[in-house]
Amino acid sequence: MAQDWKSFEPLLIPDIPNLEKIDVYEENGGYDALKEILNDQETWSRKSVVEEVKQANIRGRGGAGFNAGLKWSFMPDPDGGPRYLACNGDESEPGTFKDRKIFEYNPHLFIEGALIASYAMTVDTIYVYIRGEYLSWVEMLQDAVDDAYEKGYLGDDILGTDVSIDMELTYGAGAYICGEETAMLESLEGKRGYPRTKPPFPAQNGLWGRPTTINNIETLANVPLVINNGADWYGDIGAEEHPGPVLYGISGHVNRPGVYEYPTGVPVMDLINDVAGGIRGGKDLKAIIPGGSSTPPLRADQLDGVTMNSDSLKDVGSMMGTAGMVVMDEDTDMVEVLWRIAHFYSHESCGQCTPCRDGTGWLEKVLKKIKDGEGEMKDLDLLLDIGNQMEGRTICALADAAVWPVRHTINRFRDEFEERCKKSVHAVA
């Protein structure tokens, strides 16, 4: 796979004008996967759809990379009561801006994927939760949903079968934490977005106490591809342990930032130089954050041969996350960057757990002190220590997400942090 990414033809957002219109989507094979399943439910039993998707190994695109089909298989057997699919369009992890491309350019692919998922899990109601700031994109998706209802792909007795599925869109009102899946459920129930303690897991006890599965928007957009072409075909795209097309969001100091679709496993340096047009102003690369603000940064000298997939990134001590890659040039001040990340997590902590609420606050405070030239050498160890006290001791993963960048930025750019502390007013000659 090393080189052939260049000839890849986009699948999630193919090069077809007006694909957001339902007629154009249909003309290009849209809703065929749904039709095939619903018209031949003997071949495509609910279980066999789950099995096919599990085989394909679509790794969740919301950040955690969990096998989607495997997650679906955790839903208990139907008992006649309501069952939900909650689609996560909260997209608030700094560096991440790809799901809205699906709403804008190929909303029906997502709707079709959500419908297939709902059939597979015997779900009757789909909720799509979109961040409140994305109002323009909520409207775009609503137009597509209205058209899908009109054409009989949504609602009662879909395509004349006895399958009935509804889709409701709603949106938040500004809170990063509502992207955490159980906080999203709370918000959907009309409450503050406080993450829930697990267990019980949403598959057992989700929305209004009923079985619920949560998937990211891009994850669901991959589903029709698998049904149309088969799990084996899908598994051959990109990196073996993490297959499929990915919407890479590239931002920061590159010449052509934006969202690009390529398979998993593209070499990081190719993404920066060939895809995103290289570093602005002809400068040198200093570091990247591979997949959203919580994924540990990597120095340029760590990137030799590293590709954008979970195993390769893990080998060098980072993660794939949301594939929202932030690129930093040689003049970037890592102390400023880390302080700003810490500020984000402190601002967004929901405050339920003491180690997170206080810890994120302290991380920010100490980093601000260092950034303002008032830090001492021992503050660096203090930061690492605060992090160790937070990790794994909280209800949700926001605390961990706040700790990782602190730990790894300090360790990987230690000289820069020490330099800043040496110069400070507290330093003793």
Added chain:
Amino acid sequence: MADLSFTEEELEEIERLKDKFPTAKAATLRVLWLAQNKYGHVKDEVQRLVAETLDLPKAHVHGVARFYTQYYKEEKGKFVLDVCTCLSCQLCGGYDILHHLEDELDIEAGETTDDGMFTINEVECLGACGYAPMLQVTNGVYVNNLTKEKVDKLIKNLRNGNMPEFESMAMPELEKRNQAASE
């Protein structure tokens, strides 16, 4: 303040919002939005109206209104400029844009101009990192790839009552295709 109330039409819309969910409580966020769009904020008296309309405890609605940053718990300027200074925007000059706005409007982030026209806020990532630096106008339109000149023009247009248009940020690959097609 005089007693607040929803019109017949608004109450119908609220019924429709309630129908989206199995409980009335679930409609809290949406009805707060509706109320904010009407009154420009969700101060105490508006929260009370929402609570009464949905037949929910005032404390619940208050808690929700406070939790989410897009709800205005105080009156804001006619145009609220939410400037992103988070990670990618920071790297691409988001703070320069924020400070330029503060200088031009002679207020600091979090404040409103004396004439009630503008409020500036510094906000977290708005999911437009590839088009940094950027800002959002009053929970609505995104204005991307900001320069000082673009900001000045925006301010001028807003003063004249002209809202910016939706900017579709094409996928760079699609952009290339469209360019080729038009040549």
